[in-house]
Amino acid sequence: MSEMASNTAGNALPSHDADTPLLEVEHLRVSFDGTHETAAVNDVSFSIARGERVALVGESGSGKSVTALSILRLLQDAHTSGAIRFNGEDLLAKSEREMRGLRGSAIAMIFQEPMTALNPLYSIGEQIAETIVLHDGVSSAEARKRAVELLGRTGIAEPGTRVNSYPHQLSGGQRQRAMIAMALACRPRLLLADEPTTALDVTIRAQIVELLLDLQREEAEKRGMAVLLITHDLNLVRHFAQRVAVMEKGVLVESGPVDQLFASPQHPYTQRLLQSRPQRAVVPVLPIAPVLLDARDVSVDFRTKLPGFAGWLRAGRFRAVDAATVRVRQGETLGIVGESGSGKSTLAMALLGLQRTVQGAIEFQGRALASYRGREQTVLRSNLQVVFQDPFSSLSPRHTIERIVGEGLALHRPQLDAAARREKVIAVLREVGIDRTALYRYPHEFSGGQRQRIAIARSLVLEPRILILDEPTSALDVSIQQQVLKLLAGLQQKYNLGFIFISHDLAVIGAMAHRVAVMKNGTIVESGDVEKIFASPSHPYTRKLLDAASGGEKSPL
Structure with a gap:
């Protein structure tokens, strides 16, 4: 990466300091087994000027976080070579006691x-x-x-x-x-921010970005504080950084000013990253498509402890979902958007029949959920399936992939013998792009994208009518996210599935949904055709979400 010129005209630092990069990383190589062939970071070089904002981008496993942790020497059992100079001093040559004096004071880190x-x-x-x-x-x-x-x-x-x-x-x-x-x-003089907004809602994310910008500008004028941002969020990079460096498989493949790199990326990997924005792949729903799920005036209350002694004896009620009405037809995707605590997931659990205190009417194929009993309820469960946000938590680490995917078949299809179940498991894994060699392996042996495909296969193996997807791509890198969305769109078209897609990522909803319901504090404040609402929202909260998601750029559609 070429030398990065400082652009902090108001920097109060001495001139000789301003001419020297605050951080210089030269030919950095990090491995965990001592060999160059398996290096997590391989021959990476870049520098950061005082008062500069630099982004290090790439997908999981690209070496971004390893590079950042190497600067602070926080990696255990790592073999590190090259040079890391901070303020002209080689950090790799310092003792652990000297590094403890720098950590937090001269170089600080914000974790994900x-x-x-x-x-x-x-x-x-x-x-x-x-x-x-x-x-x-x-x-x-x-x-x-x-x-x-x-x-x-x-x-x-x-x-x-x-x-x-x-x-x-x-x-x-x-x-x-x-x-x-x-x-x-x-x-500190250098702030390392490792995915500081990934787990946050879109509006909170925008607030944190603005906060970091304001604080960095203020500190840059006083002390020349620089920021190294580690992220895979390209919208964040465009809004926050001045320069960007792109990493792939431990190698820095391209770097330059943000505007220049976004406008004219040279490396194929950078081009692929920038093209990984979710693409709309929605097939119109037939006018005669039957209604699969119809929920009217659904409310969900939770018991809450009131302040004071014996508060549970005077328990109050918290309304998590308030009079929500939604409908899903065959082959249709309903997107549900809103911030954390808006009631999205609680509504989904109510639609699945997994909430006890539910008021209102919920019907599946014209029949009330509450009327299903015994064997009928088992059939209902097989028709309403769910895919969760984090497949690593929802897949048992002690079970093989064959058992995980086939578990539902053993319960819902008892007439199938072991050989027939295995064939169905192999077939559904093939549908989601997983080879049959996965049968005897365990979840930890797969990447995040592969685990999410396995979670989808587990739900699809029962041939459901409706699939509820609760933030299924928020934990995935942009290119993996695009692959999973494309897979889901193809499966919906092939099997005419109804989807309820819960997300706070409006770009994903724009790519997948026919209709959208916007939730705030348990209430659906706006609903309708996704293209119409995204183009011309009527509720202030919807406009706020769209503005925060776009960051001044184009609409999520």
């Missing part, structure tokens, strides 16, 4: 999943203050005061109160803001 990175036993304020005391040597009282200021600076409401909150008491967006506050606590 704050719930994992934050200690659940300590309050947010205690964790931020600990960093300040450790690196700045101030008193606990002063550190706490600065923690409150940092939380307020990152946009957390009532920081004086929230400083005492534990990670589980904060929302996903608040936890990510707390992680940013912790990273900025000692005013």
